[in-house]
Amino acid sequence: MIRKLRFRFALTVILSALLILVVLIGTINIVNYHRVVSDSDRELSMYTRPADMPQMPRPRADVFSAVYDNDGNLTESFTSWNSMYAAENMEEYAEEVLKGSRDRGFIGDLRFSRRTMDGSTSVVLVDCRMGLQNFRNFLTSSILLSLVCLALVSIAAVTVSGRAVKPVAESYEKQKRFITDAGHEIKTPLAIINADADVLLAEIGDGNEWVNDIKTQIQRLTALTNNLIRLTRMEEGTDNLKLMHVNLTQIVTEQVLSFRAVAAADDKTLVCDAVGNVYTEGDADALRELVSILIDNAVKYSPGHGKINVTCGNKDGTAVITVSNNTVEPLDEEQMDRLFDRFYRADPSRNSDKGGFGIGLATAKATVEAHGGSIAASKQSASEILFSVVLPLSQQSV
Numbered sequence: 001m002i003r004k005l006r007f008r009f010a011l012t013v014i015l016s017a018l019l020i021l022v023v024l025i026g027t028i029n030i031v032n033y034h035r036v037v038s039d040s041d042r043e044l045s046m047y048t049r050p051a052d053m054p055q056m057p058r059p060r061a062d063v064f065s066a067v068y069d070n071d072g073n074l075t076e077s078f079t080s081w082n083s084m085y086a087a088e089n090m091e092e093y094a095e096e097v098l099k100g101s102r103d104r105g106f107i108g109d110l111r112f113s114r115r116t117m118d119g120s121t122s123v124v125l126v127d128c129r130m131g132l133q134n135f136r137n138f139l140t141s142s143i144l145l146s147l148v149c150l151a152l153v154s155i156a157a158v159t160v161s162g163r164a165v166k167p168v169a170e171s172y173e174k175q176k177r178f179i180t181d182a183g184h185e186i187k188t189p190l191a192i193i194n195a196d197a198d199v200l201l202a203e204i205g206d207g208n209e210w211v212n213d214i215k216t217q218i219q220r221l222t223a224l225t226n227n228l229i230r231l232t233r234m235e236e237g238t239d240n241l242k243l244m245h246v247n248l249t250q251i252v253t254e255q256v257l258s259f260r261a262v263a264a265a266d267d268k269t270l271v272c273d274a275v276g277n278v279y280t281e282g283d284a285d286a287l288r289e290l291v292s293i294l295i296d297n298a299v300k301y302s303p304g305h306g307k308i309n310v311t312c313g314n315k316d317g318t319a320v321i322t323v324s325n326n327t328v329e330p331l332d333e334e335q336m337d338r339l340f341d342r343f344y345r346a347d348p349s350r351n352s353d354k355g356g357f358g359i360g361l362a363t364a365k366a367t368v369e370a371h372g373g374s375i376a377a378s379k380q381s382a383s384e385i386l387f388s389v390v391l392p393l394s395q396q397s398v
Helices: 002-046 050-055 087-099 129-164 166-204 209-235 248-265 284-301 333-337 360-370
Strands: 063-068 074-079 104-107 110-117 120-127 244-247 269-274 279-282 307-315 318-326 374-381 384-392
Touching: 002 110, 002 120, 002 129, 063 087, 074 087, 087 104, 087 110, 087 120, 129 166, 166 209, 209 360, 244 248, 244 284, 248 269, 248 284, 248 307, 248 318, 279 284, 279 384, 284 307, 284 318, 284 360, 284 384, 333 374, 360 374, 360 384
Parallel strands: 269 307
Antiparallel strands: 063 074, 063 120, 104 110, 110 120, 244 279, 307 318, 318 384, 374 384
Protein backbone atom coordinates (compact mmCIF):
# COMPACT_ATOMS: atom_id res chain seq x y z
CA MET A 1 0.00 0.00 0.00
CA ILE A 2 2.77 2.44 0.95
CA ARG A 3 4.62 1.60 -2.24
CA LYS A 4 1.49 2.38 -4.26
CA LEU A 5 0.98 5.61 -2.34
CA ARG A 6 4.56 6.70 -3.11
CA PHE A 7 4.08 5.80 -6.76
CA ARG A 8 0.84 7.79 -6.99
CA PHE A 9 2.40 10.80 -5.26
CA ALA A 10 5.42 10.79 -7.58
CA LEU A 11 3.22 10.21 -10.63
CA THR A 12 0.95 13.11 -9.65
CA VAL A 13 3.91 15.46 -9.28
CA ILE A 14 5.45 14.35 -12.59
CA LEU A 15 2.18 14.64 -14.51
CA SER A 16 1.53 18.07 -13.00
CA ALA A 17 5.00 19.24 -14.04
CA LEU A 18 4.50 17.76 -17.50
CA LEU A 19 1.17 19.56 -17.90
CA ILE A 20 2.70 22.89 -16.84
CA LEU A 21 5.64 22.46 -19.22
CA VAL A 22 3.40 21.47 -22.13
CA VAL A 23 1.15 24.50 -21.60
CA LEU A 24 4.06 26.90 -21.06
CA ILE A 25 6.33 25.70 -23.88
CA GLY A 26 3.39 25.16 -26.21
CA THR A 27 2.08 28.68 -25.64
CA ILE A 28 5.49 30.28 -26.16
CA ASN A 29 6.14 28.36 -29.38
CA ILE A 30 2.65 29.05 -30.75
CA VAL A 31 3.13 32.77 -30.10
CA ASN A 32 6.58 32.60 -31.69
CA TYR A 33 5.22 30.86 -34.78
CA HIS A 34 2.39 33.37 -35.16
CA ARG A 35 4.91 36.19 -34.91
CA VAL A 36 6.86 34.72 -37.84
CA VAL A 37 3.67 34.37 -39.86
CA SER A 38 2.51 37.86 -38.92
CA ASP A 39 5.83 39.45 -40.00
CA SER A 40 5.69 37.58 -43.30
CA ASP A 41 2.09 38.59 -43.97
CA ARG A 42 3.03 42.19 -43.29
CA GLU A 43 5.68 41.98 -46.01
CA LEU A 44 3.20 40.32 -48.37
CA SER A 45 0.66 43.09 -47.91
CA MET A 46 3.22 45.78 -48.79
CA TYR A 47 4.26 44.36 -52.17
CA THR A 48 1.41 43.58 -54.47
CA ARG A 49 2.40 44.58 -58.03
CA PRO A 50 5.93 44.27 -59.48
CA ALA A 51 5.72 47.68 -61.12
CA ASP A 52 5.41 49.39 -57.75
CA MET A 53 8.20 47.53 -56.01
CA PRO A 54 11.30 49.39 -57.37
CA GLN A 55 9.91 52.67 -55.99
CA MET A 56 9.21 51.16 -52.55
CA PRO A 57 11.75 50.78 -49.72
CA ARG A 58 13.80 47.61 -49.89
CA PRO A 59 11.89 44.89 -48.07
CA ARG A 60 13.32 43.48 -44.88
CA ALA A 61 12.95 39.98 -46.32
CA ASP A 62 13.69 38.73 -49.83
CA VAL A 63 10.59 39.10 -51.98
CA PHE A 64 9.52 37.84 -55.39
CA SER A 65 6.43 39.24 -57.12
CA ALA A 66 4.88 38.18 -60.41
CA VAL A 67 1.72 38.89 -62.40
CA TYR A 68 0.00 36.33 -64.67
CA ASP A 69 -2.75 36.87 -67.22
CA ASN A 70 -5.86 34.70 -67.48
CA ASP A 71 -3.97 32.17 -69.62
CA GLY A 72 -1.28 31.73 -66.96
CA ASN A 73 1.39 33.64 -68.88
CA LEU A 74 3.90 35.71 -66.91
CA THR A 75 3.50 39.38 -67.81
CA GLU A 76 5.76 41.12 -65.31
CA SER A 77 7.92 40.22 -62.30
CA PHE A 78 10.28 41.66 -59.72
CA THR A 79 12.65 40.03 -57.24
CA SER A 80 14.93 41.26 -54.49
CA TRP A 81 16.38 37.75 -53.99
CA ASN A 82 20.09 37.30 -53.70
CA SER A 83 22.10 35.14 -56.05
CA MET A 84 21.34 31.96 -54.09
CA TYR A 85 17.94 31.82 -55.77
CA ALA A 86 17.70 32.02 -59.53
CA ALA A 87 14.76 33.86 -60.98
CA GLU A 88 13.51 30.78 -62.80
CA ASN A 89 13.29 28.92 -59.49
CA MET A 90 11.12 31.66 -58.10
CA GLU A 91 8.95 31.47 -61.18
CA GLU A 92 8.49 27.73 -60.61
CA TYR A 93 7.33 28.36 -57.07
CA ALA A 94 5.01 31.12 -58.24
CA GLU A 95 3.48 28.88 -60.93
CA GLU A 96 2.92 26.18 -58.31
CA VAL A 97 1.06 28.70 -56.16
CA LEU A 98 -0.91 29.81 -59.21
CA LYS A 99 -2.08 26.25 -59.85
CA GLY A 100 -3.01 25.65 -56.22
CA SER A 101 -6.27 26.43 -54.48
CA ARG A 102 -5.02 28.48 -51.52
CA ASP A 103 -4.64 32.25 -51.53
CA ARG A 104 -2.20 32.34 -48.61
CA GLY A 105 0.11 29.82 -46.98
CA PHE A 106 3.54 28.23 -47.04
CA ILE A 107 5.39 26.44 -49.80
CA GLY A 108 8.53 25.14 -48.18
CA ASP A 109 10.06 28.04 -46.25
CA LEU A 110 8.35 30.61 -48.50
CA ARG A 111 5.25 32.49 -47.44
CA PHE A 112 2.99 33.27 -50.38
CA SER A 113 -0.14 35.26 -51.21
CA ARG A 114 -2.23 35.19 -54.35
CA ARG A 115 -4.56 37.99 -55.50
CA THR A 116 -6.76 38.31 -58.53
CA MET A 117 -7.59 41.81 -59.80
CA ASP A 118 -8.19 43.55 -63.10
CA GLY A 119 -8.22 40.29 -65.04
CA SER A 120 -4.78 39.21 -63.81
CA THR A 121 -3.38 37.27 -60.86
CA SER A 122 -0.58 38.56 -58.66
CA VAL A 123 1.64 36.12 -56.72
CA VAL A 124 4.03 37.33 -54.01
CA LEU A 125 6.63 35.13 -52.30
CA VAL A 126 8.48 36.13 -49.12
CA ASP A 127 11.52 34.30 -47.77
CA CYS A 128 10.80 33.09 -44.21
CA ARG A 129 13.83 30.86 -43.83
CA MET A 130 15.45 32.91 -41.11
CA GLY A 131 12.30 33.33 -39.03
CA LEU A 132 11.27 29.68 -39.40
CA GLN A 133 14.80 28.48 -38.60
CA ASN A 134 14.82 30.57 -35.42
CA PHE A 135 11.41 29.15 -34.55
CA ARG A 136 12.59 25.56 -35.10
CA ASN A 137 15.77 26.13 -33.11
CA PHE A 138 13.82 27.58 -30.21
CA LEU A 139 11.26 24.73 -30.42
CA THR A 140 14.02 22.10 -30.28
CA SER A 141 15.81 23.88 -27.45
CA SER A 142 12.64 24.35 -25.43
CA ILE A 143 11.67 20.67 -25.83
CA LEU A 144 15.12 19.49 -24.76
CA LEU A 145 15.08 21.88 -21.83
CA SER A 146 11.61 20.66 -20.85
CA LEU A 147 12.78 17.04 -20.94
CA VAL A 148 15.73 17.88 -18.71
CA CYS A 149 13.44 19.73 -16.29
CA LEU A 150 10.96 16.84 -16.33
CA ALA A 151 13.75 14.37 -15.59
CA LEU A 152 14.93 16.51 -12.66
CA VAL A 153 11.37 16.83 -11.35
CA SER A 154 10.91 13.06 -11.67
CA ILE A 155 14.07 12.40 -9.68
CA ALA A 156 13.03 14.93 -7.05
CA ALA A 157 9.48 13.51 -6.89
CA VAL A 158 10.72 9.96 -6.39
CA THR A 159 13.21 11.14 -3.76
CA VAL A 160 10.76 13.34 -1.88
CA SER A 161 7.86 10.87 -2.09
CA GLY A 162 9.38 8.79 0.66
CA ARG A 163 9.41 11.75 3.04
CA ALA A 164 6.00 12.94 1.90
CA VAL A 165 4.25 9.66 2.71
CA LYS A 166 6.38 8.88 5.75
CA PRO A 167 3.75 10.08 8.28
CA VAL A 168 1.11 8.02 6.49
CA ALA A 169 3.42 5.00 6.35
CA GLU A 170 4.19 5.27 10.06
CA SER A 171 0.51 5.62 10.91
CA TYR A 172 -0.37 2.67 8.69
CA GLU A 173 2.36 0.49 10.22
CA LYS A 174 1.21 1.42 13.73
CA GLN A 175 -2.35 0.55 12.76
CA LYS A 176 -1.32 -2.86 11.39
CA ARG A 177 0.88 -3.55 14.41
CA PHE A 178 -1.93 -2.53 16.76
CA ILE A 179 -4.43 -4.84 15.05
CA THR A 180 -1.99 -7.76 15.11
CA ASP A 181 -0.86 -7.20 18.70
CA ALA A 182 -4.37 -6.48 19.96
CA GLY A 183 -5.69 -9.53 18.14
CA HIS A 184 -3.17 -11.79 19.83
CA GLU A 185 -3.83 -10.16 23.20
CA ILE A 186 -7.60 -10.52 22.81
CA LYS A 187 -7.32 -14.21 21.93
CA THR A 188 -6.08 -15.11 25.42
CA PRO A 189 -8.99 -13.63 27.47
CA LEU A 190 -11.45 -14.95 24.89
CA ALA A 191 -10.03 -18.43 25.30
CA ILE A 192 -10.27 -18.11 29.11
CA ILE A 193 -13.87 -16.83 28.96
CA ASN A 194 -14.79 -19.64 26.58
CA ALA A 195 -13.22 -22.21 28.94
CA ASP A 196 -15.07 -20.70 31.92
CA ALA A 197 -18.32 -20.85 29.94
CA ASP A 198 -17.68 -24.53 29.23
CA VAL A 199 -17.21 -25.14 32.97
CA LEU A 200 -20.47 -23.33 33.73
CA LEU A 201 -22.32 -25.38 31.14
CA ALA A 202 -20.88 -28.56 32.65
CA GLU A 203 -22.14 -27.55 36.10
CA ILE A 204 -25.57 -26.09 35.29
CA GLY A 205 -26.34 -27.96 32.06
CA ASP A 206 -26.34 -27.15 28.37
CA GLY A 207 -29.79 -25.58 28.46
CA ASN A 208 -28.78 -22.27 30.00
CA GLU A 209 -29.47 -19.66 27.32
CA TRP A 210 -27.30 -16.98 28.94
CA VAL A 211 -24.19 -19.10 28.93
CA ASN A 212 -24.94 -20.28 25.39
CA ASP A 213 -25.28 -16.67 24.31
CA ILE A 214 -21.91 -15.89 25.90
CA LYS A 215 -20.28 -18.72 23.93
CA THR A 216 -21.94 -17.49 20.72
CA GLN A 217 -20.57 -14.00 21.19
CA ILE A 218 -17.14 -15.39 22.06
CA GLN A 219 -17.16 -17.31 18.80
CA ARG A 220 -18.07 -14.14 16.91
CA LEU A 221 -15.32 -12.11 18.59
CA THR A 222 -12.80 -14.86 17.95
CA ALA A 223 -13.79 -15.02 14.28
CA LEU A 224 -13.60 -11.22 13.97
CA THR A 225 -10.15 -11.17 15.58
CA ASN A 226 -8.85 -13.90 13.28
CA ASN A 227 -10.29 -12.13 10.22
CA LEU A 228 -8.66 -8.82 11.17
CA ILE A 229 -5.29 -10.51 11.68
CA ARG A 230 -5.66 -12.32 8.35
CA LEU A 231 -6.57 -9.07 6.58
CA THR A 232 -3.54 -7.31 8.07
CA ARG A 233 -1.24 -10.11 6.97
CA MET A 234 -2.62 -10.06 3.45
CA GLU A 235 -2.08 -6.31 3.22
CA GLU A 236 1.58 -6.81 4.08
CA GLY A 237 2.06 -8.41 0.64
CA THR A 238 3.93 -11.55 -0.31
CA ASP A 239 6.06 -11.67 2.86
CA ASN A 240 3.48 -13.81 4.65
CA LEU A 241 2.52 -16.00 1.68
CA LYS A 242 3.71 -19.54 1.08
CA LEU A 243 4.04 -19.44 -2.69
CA MET A 244 3.72 -22.68 -4.64
CA HIS A 245 2.34 -24.12 -7.88
CA VAL A 246 -1.43 -23.98 -7.27
CA ASN A 247 -4.25 -25.52 -9.31
CA LEU A 248 -6.94 -22.82 -9.26
CA THR A 249 -9.46 -25.02 -11.05
CA GLN A 250 -9.22 -27.60 -8.29
CA ILE A 251 -9.60 -24.98 -5.55
CA VAL A 252 -12.66 -23.44 -7.21
CA THR A 253 -14.28 -26.84 -7.75
CA GLU A 254 -13.68 -27.89 -4.14
CA GLN A 255 -15.14 -24.67 -2.75
CA VAL A 256 -18.21 -24.87 -4.97
CA LEU A 257 -18.85 -28.45 -3.78
CA SER A 258 -18.49 -27.38 -0.14
CA PHE A 259 -21.03 -24.56 -0.57
CA ARG A 260 -23.56 -26.54 -2.59
CA ALA A 261 -25.37 -27.87 0.50
CA VAL A 262 -25.52 -24.38 2.03
CA ALA A 263 -27.00 -22.97 -1.17
CA ALA A 264 -29.49 -25.81 -1.51
CA ALA A 265 -30.65 -25.23 2.08
CA ASP A 266 -31.67 -21.69 1.05
CA ASP A 267 -33.25 -23.02 -2.18
CA LYS A 268 -30.48 -21.46 -4.29
CA THR A 269 -28.62 -22.96 -7.24
CA LEU A 270 -24.83 -22.99 -7.37
CA VAL A 271 -23.36 -23.61 -10.84
CA CYS A 272 -19.68 -24.13 -11.60
CA ASP A 273 -17.97 -23.81 -14.98
CA ALA A 274 -14.27 -24.65 -14.54
CA VAL A 275 -12.76 -26.17 -17.68
CA GLY A 276 -9.25 -27.65 -17.80
CA ASN A 277 -6.52 -26.91 -15.29
CA VAL A 278 -5.58 -23.32 -14.51
CA TYR A 279 -2.39 -22.82 -12.50
CA THR A 280 -0.95 -19.83 -10.68
CA GLU A 281 1.88 -19.14 -8.24
CA GLY A 282 0.32 -18.44 -4.88
CA ASP A 283 -0.59 -19.44 -1.35
CA ALA A 284 -3.08 -22.30 -1.61
CA ASP A 285 -4.73 -21.55 1.75
CA ALA A 286 -5.07 -17.84 0.98
CA LEU A 287 -6.53 -18.53 -2.49
CA ARG A 288 -8.90 -21.09 -1.00
CA GLU A 289 -10.06 -18.46 1.48
CA LEU A 290 -10.45 -15.96 -1.37
CA VAL A 291 -12.77 -18.23 -3.37
CA SER A 292 -14.66 -19.13 -0.19
CA ILE A 293 -15.28 -15.44 0.60
CA LEU A 294 -16.65 -14.70 -2.87
CA ILE A 295 -18.96 -17.73 -2.98
CA ASP A 296 -20.11 -17.21 0.62
CA ASN A 297 -20.87 -13.57 -0.17
CA ALA A 298 -22.89 -14.57 -3.27
CA VAL A 299 -24.87 -17.23 -1.37
CA LYS A 300 -25.66 -14.87 1.52
CA TYR A 301 -26.80 -11.90 -0.52
CA SER A 302 -28.63 -13.55 -3.42
CA PRO A 303 -32.44 -13.77 -3.16
CA GLY A 304 -34.40 -16.98 -2.63
CA HIS A 305 -34.50 -19.28 -5.66
CA GLY A 306 -31.47 -17.33 -6.90
CA LYS A 307 -28.65 -18.65 -9.07
CA ILE A 308 -24.93 -18.25 -8.40
CA ASN A 309 -22.51 -18.79 -11.30
CA VAL A 310 -18.83 -19.52 -10.64
CA THR A 311 -16.26 -19.79 -13.45
CA CYS A 312 -12.53 -20.40 -13.68
CA GLY A 313 -10.45 -20.26 -16.85
CA ASN A 314 -7.70 -18.62 -18.91
CA LYS A 315 -8.19 -15.28 -20.62
CA ASP A 316 -5.59 -13.14 -22.40
CA GLY A 317 -2.72 -14.94 -20.70
CA THR A 318 -4.18 -14.59 -17.18
CA ALA A 319 -6.13 -16.76 -14.77
CA VAL A 320 -9.68 -15.46 -14.28
CA ILE A 321 -12.21 -16.40 -11.60
CA THR A 322 -15.73 -14.92 -11.72
CA VAL A 323 -18.63 -15.18 -9.28
CA SER A 324 -21.99 -13.67 -10.24
CA ASN A 325 -25.34 -13.60 -8.49
CA ASN A 326 -28.61 -11.72 -8.40
CA THR A 327 -29.17 -9.22 -5.60
CA VAL A 328 -32.25 -8.64 -3.49
CA GLU A 329 -32.19 -4.91 -4.27
CA PRO A 330 -30.41 -2.99 -7.07
CA LEU A 331 -27.01 -1.53 -6.13
CA ASP A 332 -26.19 2.08 -7.00
CA GLU A 333 -22.77 3.31 -8.11
CA GLU A 334 -21.84 4.57 -4.64
CA GLN A 335 -22.44 1.14 -3.16
CA MET A 336 -20.42 -0.50 -5.95
CA ASP A 337 -17.45 1.78 -5.24
CA ARG A 338 -17.46 0.90 -1.53
CA LEU A 339 -17.93 -2.87 -1.68
CA PHE A 340 -14.26 -3.53 -0.88
CA ASP A 341 -14.11 -1.08 2.06
CA ARG A 342 -13.60 -2.50 5.52
CA PHE A 343 -16.79 -3.07 7.55
CA TYR A 344 -18.98 -1.82 4.70
CA ARG A 345 -22.23 -3.58 3.91
CA ALA A 346 -24.53 -2.72 1.06
CA ASP A 347 -27.44 -3.50 3.37
CA PRO A 348 -28.39 -0.08 4.86
CA SER A 349 -29.57 -1.69 8.10
CA ARG A 350 -26.11 -3.27 8.59
CA ASN A 351 -27.75 -6.10 10.50
CA SER A 352 -25.87 -9.31 11.24
CA ASP A 353 -28.62 -11.76 10.40
CA LYS A 354 -26.52 -13.13 7.57
CA GLY A 355 -23.37 -13.33 9.68
CA GLY A 356 -20.04 -11.88 8.77
CA PHE A 357 -18.43 -8.60 9.73
CA GLY A 358 -18.16 -6.65 6.49
CA ILE A 359 -14.44 -7.31 6.00
CA GLY A 360 -14.65 -10.37 3.76
CA LEU A 361 -14.39 -8.47 0.48
CA ALA A 362 -11.64 -6.25 1.92
CA THR A 363 -9.71 -9.44 2.75
CA ALA A 364 -10.40 -10.79 -0.74
CA LYS A 365 -9.01 -7.62 -2.32
CA ALA A 366 -5.90 -7.70 -0.12
CA THR A 367 -5.35 -11.37 -0.99
CA VAL A 368 -5.64 -10.75 -4.73
CA GLU A 369 -3.30 -7.75 -4.64
CA ALA A 370 -0.78 -9.70 -2.56
CA HIS A 371 -0.71 -12.24 -5.41
CA GLY A 372 -0.09 -9.51 -8.00
CA GLY A 373 -3.64 -9.61 -9.38
CA SER A 374 -6.73 -7.43 -9.46
CA ILE A 375 -10.33 -7.75 -8.38
CA ALA A 376 -13.35 -5.77 -9.53
CA ALA A 377 -17.11 -5.71 -9.05
CA SER A 378 -19.44 -4.75 -11.89
CA LYS A 379 -23.17 -4.66 -12.51
CA GLN A 380 -24.31 -7.02 -15.23
CA SER A 381 -27.84 -5.68 -14.91
CA ALA A 382 -29.88 -3.69 -12.39
CA SER A 383 -30.07 -6.71 -10.06
CA GLU A 384 -27.01 -8.80 -11.00
CA ILE A 385 -23.47 -8.31 -9.75
CA LEU A 386 -20.27 -9.90 -11.01
CA PHE A 387 -16.98 -10.23 -9.12
CA SER A 388 -13.94 -10.81 -11.35
CA VAL A 389 -10.53 -11.91 -10.09
CA VAL A 390 -7.52 -11.76 -12.42
CA LEU A 391 -4.31 -13.51 -11.38
CA PRO A 392 -1.02 -14.16 -13.20
CA LEU A 393 -0.74 -17.58 -14.79
CA SER A 394 1.99 -19.89 -13.51
CA GLN A 395 5.07 -20.05 -15.73
CA GLN A 396 5.73 -23.64 -14.80
CA SER A 397 4.69 -26.40 -17.15
CA VAL A 398 1.52 -28.19 -16.18
